[in-house]
Amino acid sequence: MKRRALLAAPALLPGAALAQGTQATRPVTITVPFPPGGSTDVTARILAERMAGPLGLPVQVENRPGAATVIGAEFVARSAADGHTVLIASGSTLTINPHIVRNIPYRDTDFAPVTLISTLPFAIVARPDGPASLEALMERARANPGSITYGTNGPSSFNNIAMLLVNEAFGVRMQDVTYRGDAAQVADFLGGRLDLLMVGGSTGLAQHRAGSGRILAWTGDRRMPGNEEVPLVADFRPGTVAQTYFALLVPARTPAAMIQRLNAAAVQAIRTDDFRTRLLAEGSFAIGSSPEECAAFMRVEGERWGALLRRMNITG
Numbered sequence: 001m002k003r004r005a006l007l008a009a010p011a012l013l014p015g016a017a018l019a020q021g022t023q024a025t026r027p028v029t030i031t032v033p034f035p036p037g038g039s040t041d042v043t044a045r046i047l048a049e050r051m052a053g054p055l056g057l058p059v060q061v062e063n064r065p066g067a068a069t070v071i072g073a074e075f076v077a078r079s080a081a082d083g084h085t086v087l088i089a090s091g092s093t094l095t096i097n098p099h100i101v102r103n104i105p106y107r108d109t110d111f112a113p114v115t116l117i118s119t120l121p122f123a124i125v126a127r128p129d130g131p132a133s134l135e136a137l138m139e140r141a142r143a144n145p146g147s148i149t150y151g152t153n154g155p156s157s158f159n160n161i162a163m164l165l166v167n168e169a170f171g172v173r174m175q176d177v178t179y180r181g182d183a184a185q186v187a188d189f190l191g192g193r194l195d196l197l198m199v200g201g202s203t204g205l206a207q208h209r210a211g212s213g214r215i216l217a218w219t220g221d222r223r224m225p226g227n228e229e230v231p232l233v234a235d236f237r238p239g240t241v242a243q244t245y246f247a248l249l250v251p252a253r254t255p256a257a258m259i260q261r262l263n264a265a266a267v268q269a270i271r272t273d274d275f276r277t278r279l280l281a282e283g284s285f286a287i288g289s290s291p292e293e294c295a296a297f298m299r300v301e302g303e304r305w306g307a308l309l310r311r312m313n314i315t316g
Contacts, residue, residue, distance in 0.1 A: 027058040028262070030086050030248070033072025033093065035065045038181075039200050039282055043117065043246055044088045046278050050269030055261070068157070069093045070101060077110035081251035083258035086114065091244030092158050095301045099309045100156045108302070113294035114248035114259055115266045120284040121220025121243040122162050123204025124150075124233075125197040125213040127189065134217040134236065137196075141172035148174045150196035151185030156314055161305070162219055162242035163198045164312060169237040189213065200244075201283010219243060225280055245301070246284075247294055259291055 030048055034040045041063065048059040064072035069092050076087035087093075094108050124134065131137040141148050152160035160176050167174055177194060179185040182203045188194040190212055197204065197213065201224065207213030208227070217233045218224055219242040233240045248266055250259060269275055270288035279286045289297070 026084050027060050028055065028084055028086060030059065030061050030088055031072050031076050032061055032063045032088055033065060033069035033090070034063065035181075036063050039120065039202050039284070040088060040090055040246065042202075042282060043279065043284070046275065047088075047117065047248075047266065047269055050272065050275060051265045054268045055265035068097060068101070068154075070097060070104065070106075073097075073111075074105045076249065077106040077251060079251055081253035081255075083250060083254050083262060085251070086262065087111070087249045088117070089247050089249050090158075091301065091305075094298055095244075095305050096156070096158055096161065096309070098302070099306045100315050108298075110252050111249040112252050112254055112259055113291045113298065114250055114262045115270070115291065116287045116289040116294040116297050117246040117248060117266070117270060118279055118284045118286050119220065119243050119245045120200055121218045121224070122159055122198055123201055123208075123218055123283065124163075124166070124216045125189075125199065125204050125207050126216050127192070127195065128211065128214060130195060130214070131216065132214070134231065134233070137216055138170045138172055141167075141170070141174055145173045146175050148195045149177050150174055150198045151179050151189065151194050152176045152198060153181065154178050158244050159198045159200075161309070161312075161314060164314070165240060165242050165308065166219065166233055166237075168312075169233070169240040202281075203283075205281075205283050220285075222285070224283065245297070247298065263291055 030044045032041050032044045044061050048061050052059045064075050069090060073087060073089065073093050076085055079085035098104055098108065126137065131140055150163055154160065155176065182199055185194060185197060186203065189197050197207065204215050208215045215227065215230045217231050219233050221234065221241045223232060224230065267288040270286050276286040
């Protein structure tokens with residue numbers, strides 16, 4: 001299944017009738033493995049508001065941050081498989097962590113996919129007094145190996161791995177600087193102490209729109225609506241695509257009928273114009289897939305990034 005066809009394929013919504021015994025009786029909790037306020041938390045809260053009506057139940061959000069999503073993911077993996085506890089997983093959870101976290105307390109088989117919510121490319125952002133284009137950035141990087149700095153959330157974080165992929169594609173070397181979240185690196189960027197941001201779309205677009213930064217390129221597989229003048233890295237190096245994603249997962253033994261009920265509510269919410277518009281404003285693309293499509297997407301991403309991590313010898 002080709003990647004673009006996979007993302008474009010419609011979800012198969014279940015009929016209104018569900019088997020007896022699948023009606024949830026308590027609120028559904030979406031577990032966010034990050035602190036409040038970030039893109040994962042924002043997406044979860046927007047989705048929770050819109051799922052409650054179709055699901056016919058309250059949907060609440062609970063933050064369980066820590067250990068690069070491991071704490072929240074383990075909590076859900078060990079929760080009762082009744083559909084009441086759901087994980088909003090980022091690309092780190094099952095695409096990156098299993099390859100780099102030693103003694104990781106969960107496996108992909110501990111979860112059952114509900115739906116692929118969205119994909120999120122990264123933005124390469126320069127200061128207004130920095131390079132005016134991706135080509136100019138790479139020329140400077142070639143002339144001064146290791147002198148250009150960019151912020152990350154750690155050596156094994158998704159945004160650093162994405163930038164290493166870009167470095168490899170262009171044959172350059174830039175220097176990563178570790179921060180605890182976007183806020184600290186943005187502060188250094190605005191203060192002139194950091195050359196580049198390698199960040200999610202919401203952070204990149206905020207700097208771009210404010211005039212305090214310039215997006216040089218997106219790392220996704222399609223241009224950003226409203227920001228179409230900005231090229232993709234893949235325009236210069238075909239196939240160089242780096243994007244994370246958000247997916248809803250439940251414990252592996254959750255009844256299939258309950259998964260379908262959650263899928264129907266989530267996809268109905270995701271496919272509204274309002275939800276798509278809200279996510280585009282955050283620099284991400286709403287998808288809304290079937291559980292099977294979500295599983296296939298995550299399998300392909302896990303294999304692709306696992307091979308890259310092994311080739312680059314990246315460990316936690």
